[in-house]
Amino acid sequence: MTFEFEAGGTGRAAGIVQAPECGKANALCVPATIDSLEPVTGFVLGLGKQARLTDSSLYRFRLAADELVTNIVVHGYRGEPGQITVDGGIDPGDVWVRFQDDAPAFDPRQGMREPALDVPLAERQIGGLGVFLAFTAVDTFEYELVAGRNVSTLVMRRPAVE
Amino acid sequence: MAFDVTLRINDKVATIQLTGELDASTAGEFHATVGRAAGEGAVELVIRAEQLDYLSSAGLRSLVFARQKMGDEVRIAIVGASEPVARTIRLAGFDHSIDLVDA
Numbered sequence: 001m002t003f004e005f006e007a008g009g010t011g012r013a014a015g016i017v018q019a020p021e022c023g024k025a026n027a028l029c030v031p032a033t034i035d036s037l038e039p040v041t042g043f044v045l046g047l048g049k050q051a052r053l054t055d056s057s058l059y060r061f062r063l064a065a066d067e068l069v070t071n072i073v074v075h076g077y078r079g080e081p082g083q084i085t086v087d088g089g090i091d092p093g094d095v096w097v098r099f100q101d102d103a104p105a106f107d108p109r110q111g112m113r114e115p116a117l118d119v120p121l122a123e124r125q126i127g128g129l130g131v132f133l134a135f136t137a138v139d140t141f142e143y144e145l146v147a148g149r150n151v152s153t154l155v156m157r158r159p160a161v162e
Numbered sequence: 163m164a165f166d167v168t169l170r171i172n173d174k175v176a177t178i179q180l181t182g183e184l185d186a187s188t189a190g191e192f193h194a195t196v197g198r199a200a201g202e203g204a205v206e207l208v209i210r211a212e213q214l215d216y217l218s219s220a221g222l223r224s225l226v227f228a229r230q231k232m233g234d235e236v237r238i239a240i241v242g243a244s245e246p247v248a249r250t251i252r253l254a255g256f257d258h259s260i261d262l263v264d265a
Protein backbone atom coordinates (compact mmCIF):
# COMPACT_ATOMS: atom_id res chain seq x y z
CA MET A 1 0.00 0.00 0.00
CA THR A 2 1.13 3.53 -0.62
CA PHE A 3 -0.21 6.66 0.97
CA GLU A 4 -0.14 10.30 0.20
CA PHE A 5 -0.38 12.68 3.08
CA GLU A 6 -1.38 16.25 3.52
CA ALA A 7 1.51 18.61 3.96
CA GLY A 8 0.37 19.76 7.36
CA GLY A 9 -2.07 18.72 10.05
CA THR A 10 -4.71 21.14 8.86
CA GLY A 11 -7.54 18.69 9.45
CA ARG A 12 -6.58 18.17 13.03
CA ALA A 13 -5.92 21.82 13.70
CA ALA A 14 -9.27 22.84 12.28
CA GLY A 15 -11.18 20.19 14.23
CA ILE A 16 -13.67 17.85 12.69
CA VAL A 17 -17.11 18.92 11.67
CA GLN A 18 -17.77 16.42 8.93
CA ALA A 19 -16.45 12.96 8.40
CA PRO A 20 -13.56 13.03 5.96
CA GLU A 21 -14.21 11.34 2.68
CA CYS A 22 -12.78 7.90 2.54
CA GLY A 23 -11.84 8.38 -1.07
CA LYS A 24 -8.83 10.33 0.17
CA ALA A 25 -5.55 8.51 0.00
CA ASN A 26 -4.82 9.12 3.66
CA ALA A 27 -8.14 7.85 5.01
CA LEU A 28 -9.66 4.44 5.58
CA CYS A 29 -13.24 3.35 6.28
CA VAL A 30 -13.63 -0.07 7.83
CA PRO A 31 -16.52 -2.05 9.31
CA ALA A 32 -16.52 -2.22 13.12
CA THR A 33 -15.26 -5.79 13.37
CA ILE A 34 -12.11 -7.38 14.74
CA ASP A 35 -11.16 -8.36 11.19
CA SER A 36 -10.61 -4.66 10.53
CA LEU A 37 -7.54 -4.71 12.78
CA GLU A 38 -5.48 -5.89 9.82
CA PRO A 39 -6.17 -2.99 7.42
CA VAL A 40 -5.96 -0.47 10.26
CA THR A 41 -2.61 -1.91 11.31
CA GLY A 42 -1.39 -1.64 7.73
CA PHE A 43 -2.50 1.97 7.57
CA VAL A 44 -0.91 2.95 10.88
CA LEU A 45 2.37 1.15 10.18
CA GLY A 46 2.55 2.76 6.73
CA LEU A 47 1.99 6.19 8.23
CA GLY A 48 4.50 5.64 11.03
CA LYS A 49 7.16 4.34 8.66
CA GLN A 50 6.68 7.30 6.37
CA ALA A 51 7.11 9.56 9.43
CA ARG A 52 10.36 7.69 10.17
CA LEU A 53 9.36 6.64 13.66
CA THR A 54 11.88 4.45 15.45
CA ASP A 55 11.02 0.75 15.69
CA SER A 56 10.04 1.19 19.32
CA SER A 57 7.77 4.18 18.60
CA LEU A 58 6.28 2.40 15.61
CA TYR A 59 5.42 -0.59 17.76
CA ARG A 60 3.75 1.61 20.39
CA PHE A 61 1.86 3.61 17.75
CA ARG A 62 0.48 0.41 16.32
CA LEU A 63 -0.34 -0.99 19.77
CA ALA A 64 -2.31 2.12 20.71
CA ALA A 65 -4.26 2.07 17.43
CA ASP A 66 -4.97 -1.65 17.81
CA GLU A 67 -6.26 -1.19 21.37
CA LEU A 68 -8.41 1.76 20.37
CA VAL A 69 -10.03 -0.05 17.45
CA THR A 70 -10.61 -3.14 19.59
CA ASN A 71 -12.20 -0.89 22.20
CA ILE A 72 -14.52 0.74 19.64
CA VAL A 73 -15.60 -2.65 18.27
CA VAL A 74 -16.07 -4.37 21.63
CA HIS A 75 -17.21 -1.58 23.96
CA GLY A 76 -18.47 1.01 21.47
CA TYR A 77 -20.54 -0.83 18.89
CA ARG A 78 -20.86 -3.98 21.07
CA GLY A 79 -21.36 -6.26 18.11
CA GLU A 80 -23.80 -3.94 16.34
CA PRO A 81 -22.92 -3.12 12.74
CA GLY A 82 -21.03 0.11 12.35
CA GLN A 83 -18.17 1.85 10.70
CA ILE A 84 -14.86 3.30 11.82
CA THR A 85 -13.20 6.07 9.87
CA VAL A 86 -9.44 6.31 10.20
CA ASP A 87 -7.28 9.10 8.90
CA GLY A 88 -3.88 10.42 9.72
CA GLY A 89 -1.16 12.81 8.84
CA ILE A 90 2.45 13.75 9.32
CA ASP A 91 3.49 17.11 10.73
CA PRO A 92 7.06 18.31 11.13
CA GLY A 93 7.12 17.37 14.80
CA ASP A 94 4.67 14.51 15.06
CA VAL A 95 2.54 11.92 13.33
CA TRP A 96 -1.10 11.42 14.19
CA VAL A 97 -3.93 9.04 13.49
CA ARG A 98 -7.57 9.77 14.20
CA PHE A 99 -10.48 7.38 14.70
CA GLN A 100 -14.12 8.37 14.30
CA ASP A 101 -17.14 6.24 15.05
CA ASP A 102 -20.88 6.62 15.55
CA ALA A 103 -21.19 4.28 18.53
CA PRO A 104 -22.86 5.72 21.67
CA ALA A 105 -20.74 8.51 23.15
CA PHE A 106 -17.88 6.96 25.06
CA ASP A 107 -14.60 8.45 26.18
CA PRO A 108 -12.21 5.49 26.15
CA ARG A 109 -10.11 7.18 28.82
CA GLN A 110 -13.00 6.75 31.27
CA GLY A 111 -12.67 3.00 30.95
CA MET A 112 -8.99 3.03 31.74
CA ARG A 113 -7.76 1.33 34.86
CA GLU A 114 -4.15 0.94 35.85
CA PRO A 115 -3.09 -2.64 36.39
CA ALA A 116 -3.49 -3.80 40.00
CA LEU A 117 0.11 -4.89 40.32
CA ASP A 118 -0.31 -6.18 43.88
CA VAL A 119 -3.14 -8.55 43.00
CA PRO A 120 -2.16 -12.07 41.85
CA LEU A 121 -2.64 -12.46 38.12
CA ALA A 122 -5.21 -15.23 38.47
CA GLU A 123 -7.44 -12.88 40.50
CA ARG A 124 -6.89 -9.83 38.34
CA GLN A 125 -9.78 -7.86 36.86
CA ILE A 126 -8.18 -6.77 33.64
CA GLY A 127 -10.86 -4.62 32.08
CA GLY A 128 -9.43 -1.32 30.95
CA LEU A 129 -6.01 -2.79 30.31
CA GLY A 130 -6.12 -2.16 26.58
CA VAL A 131 -6.87 1.52 27.02
CA PHE A 132 -4.13 1.72 29.64
CA LEU A 133 -1.65 0.26 27.14
CA ALA A 134 -2.85 2.68 24.45
CA PHE A 135 -2.63 5.64 26.77
CA THR A 136 0.88 4.83 27.94
CA ALA A 137 2.11 3.97 24.44
CA VAL A 138 1.59 7.31 22.72
CA ASP A 139 2.66 10.87 23.49
CA THR A 140 -0.86 12.31 23.27
CA PHE A 141 -4.28 10.66 23.45
CA GLU A 142 -7.17 13.03 22.79
CA TYR A 143 -10.88 12.31 22.84
CA GLU A 144 -13.70 14.61 21.70
CA LEU A 145 -17.39 14.17 21.07
CA VAL A 146 -18.01 16.08 17.84
CA ALA A 147 -21.58 16.33 16.51
CA GLY A 148 -22.40 13.03 18.17
CA ARG A 149 -19.34 11.23 16.82
CA ASN A 150 -16.59 9.79 18.97
CA VAL A 151 -13.28 11.20 17.80
CA SER A 152 -10.04 9.86 19.28
CA THR A 153 -6.64 11.04 18.14
CA LEU A 154 -3.29 9.43 18.86
CA VAL A 155 -0.11 11.44 18.42
CA MET A 156 3.51 10.29 18.40
CA ARG A 157 6.43 12.67 18.37
CA ARG A 158 8.80 12.18 15.47
CA PRO A 159 12.54 11.90 16.03
CA ALA A 160 14.36 15.20 15.55
CA VAL A 161 15.81 15.64 12.08
CA GLU A 162 19.61 15.68 12.12
CA MET B 163 -1.85 -11.06 10.07
CA ALA B 164 0.37 -14.12 10.07
CA PHE B 165 0.06 -16.11 13.24
CA ASP B 166 0.92 -19.66 14.16
CA VAL B 167 0.75 -21.56 17.43
CA THR B 168 2.03 -25.07 18.05
CA LEU B 169 1.86 -27.25 21.15
CA ARG B 170 4.31 -29.94 22.17
CA ILE B 171 4.00 -31.89 25.42
CA ASN B 172 7.01 -33.77 26.73
CA ASP B 173 7.12 -35.28 30.21
CA LYS B 174 4.29 -33.08 31.47
CA VAL B 175 6.06 -29.97 30.23
CA ALA B 176 3.93 -28.17 27.66
CA THR B 177 5.75 -25.99 25.17
CA ILE B 178 3.76 -23.54 23.11
CA GLN B 179 5.56 -21.91 20.23
CA LEU B 180 4.15 -18.59 19.07
CA THR B 181 4.93 -17.09 15.68
CA GLY B 182 3.67 -13.79 14.34
CA GLU B 183 1.17 -11.47 15.93
CA LEU B 184 -0.99 -12.15 18.96
CA ASP B 185 -3.91 -9.71 19.01
CA ALA B 186 -7.70 -9.79 19.29
CA SER B 187 -8.02 -11.59 15.96
CA THR B 188 -5.59 -14.41 16.86
CA ALA B 189 -5.86 -14.71 20.66
CA GLY B 190 -8.64 -17.30 20.36
CA GLU B 191 -6.24 -19.84 18.82
CA PHE B 192 -3.72 -19.34 21.59
CA HIS B 193 -6.50 -19.58 24.16
CA ALA B 194 -7.62 -22.94 22.75
CA THR B 195 -4.05 -24.24 22.76
CA VAL B 196 -3.58 -23.29 26.41
CA GLY B 197 -6.80 -25.16 27.15
CA ARG B 198 -5.37 -28.26 25.46
CA ALA B 199 -2.15 -28.00 27.47
CA ALA B 200 -4.15 -27.76 30.71
CA GLY B 201 -6.31 -30.68 29.62
CA GLU B 202 -3.19 -32.83 29.18
CA GLY B 203 -2.25 -32.26 32.81
CA ALA B 204 0.95 -30.33 32.08
CA VAL B 205 2.83 -29.28 35.22
CA GLU B 206 4.87 -26.59 33.48
CA LEU B 207 4.01 -24.31 30.59
CA VAL B 208 6.79 -22.84 28.48
CA ILE B 209 5.82 -20.23 25.92
CA ARG B 210 8.50 -19.75 23.27
CA ALA B 211 8.20 -16.15 22.13
CA GLU B 212 11.33 -15.65 20.04
CA GLN B 213 9.22 -15.43 16.88
CA LEU B 214 6.41 -13.43 18.46
CA ASP B 215 6.43 -10.09 16.68
CA TYR B 216 3.57 -8.39 18.47
CA LEU B 217 1.43 -8.70 21.60
CA SER B 218 -1.65 -6.63 22.45
CA SER B 219 -3.93 -6.59 25.50
CA ALA B 220 -5.93 -9.41 23.93
CA GLY B 221 -2.78 -11.53 24.17
CA LEU B 222 -2.31 -10.43 27.76
CA ARG B 223 -5.84 -11.61 28.51
CA SER B 224 -4.88 -15.01 27.14
CA LEU B 225 -1.99 -15.07 29.59
CA VAL B 226 -4.41 -14.38 32.44
CA PHE B 227 -6.54 -17.22 31.12
CA ALA B 228 -3.44 -19.44 31.09
CA ARG B 229 -2.60 -18.49 34.67
CA GLN B 230 -6.12 -19.33 35.82
CA LYS B 231 -6.48 -22.46 33.73
CA MET B 232 -3.15 -24.04 34.65
CA GLY B 233 -3.54 -23.45 38.40
CA ASP B 234 -1.17 -21.97 40.99
CA GLU B 235 1.21 -24.94 41.09
CA VAL B 236 2.14 -24.69 37.43
CA ARG B 237 5.10 -22.56 36.48
CA ILE B 238 4.53 -20.49 33.36
CA ALA B 239 7.57 -19.09 31.58
CA ILE B 240 7.79 -16.89 28.52
CA VAL B 241 11.12 -17.40 26.78
CA GLY B 242 12.91 -15.02 24.46
CA ALA B 243 10.35 -12.22 24.20
CA SER B 244 11.51 -9.19 22.22
CA GLU B 245 11.97 -5.85 23.99
CA PRO B 246 8.57 -4.35 23.09
CA VAL B 247 6.72 -7.59 23.87
CA ALA B 248 8.50 -7.87 27.24
CA ARG B 249 7.76 -4.19 27.89
CA THR B 250 4.01 -4.80 27.43
CA ILE B 251 4.10 -7.77 29.81
CA ARG B 252 6.02 -5.79 32.45
CA LEU B 253 3.84 -2.71 32.08
CA ALA B 254 0.80 -4.79 32.94
CA GLY B 255 2.69 -6.31 35.88
CA PHE B 256 2.31 -9.83 34.55
CA ASP B 257 5.98 -10.56 35.21
CA HIS B 258 5.05 -11.00 38.88
CA SER B 259 3.15 -14.19 38.08
CA ILE B 260 4.80 -15.37 34.87
CA ASP B 261 8.57 -15.75 34.51
CA LEU B 262 10.15 -13.75 31.73
CA VAL B 263 13.24 -15.69 30.62
CA ASP B 264 15.90 -14.28 28.28
CA ALA B 265 13.87 -11.14 27.69
